[in-house]
Amino acid sequence: MLIGGDFNNRAKQLLALLGALSDNNPDTSVSVEDLVDQLDLDRTELKNLLEYLEGRELIEIVSIGGPFLYGHIKITQKGILKAAKLK
Known part of the structure; x- marks a missing residue:
């Protein structure tokens, strides 16, 4: 993945x-x-983004399934801090 x-x-x-x-x-x-x-x-871009963010411990994948491979996700405390810096 590039x-x-x-x-x-x-x-x-x-x-x-x-x-x-x-x-x-x-x-x-x-x-x-x-x-x-x-x-x-699109599905491929989403999958790559979610796996990248999960690998950096910014999100947690909660459920798998549905049209986009993953069903639900949660933001982690580390993700909340990172998102706050983006504003």
């Missing part, structure tokens, strides 16, 4: 939106479908 400027920008957008949708609460699960609707991501 990580460049566009990919990094999309990861930041996803993390910021996840923070907003979860009200920066690490206990709140957010539907991946809600993220896709707002960010207009």
Whole structure:
């Protein structure tokens, strides 16, 4: 997987939106479908972004399944801090 400027920008957008949708609460699960609707991501790009963010411990994948491979995710405390720096 190639990580460049566009990919990094999309990861930041996803993390910021996840923070907003979860009200920066690490206990709140957010539907991946809600993220896709707002960010207009394709399945492959979404999978790569989620795996990248999970590898950096910024999100937690909560459920697997559905049209986008992953069903729900949570932002971690580390992700909340990172999202706050993006504002």
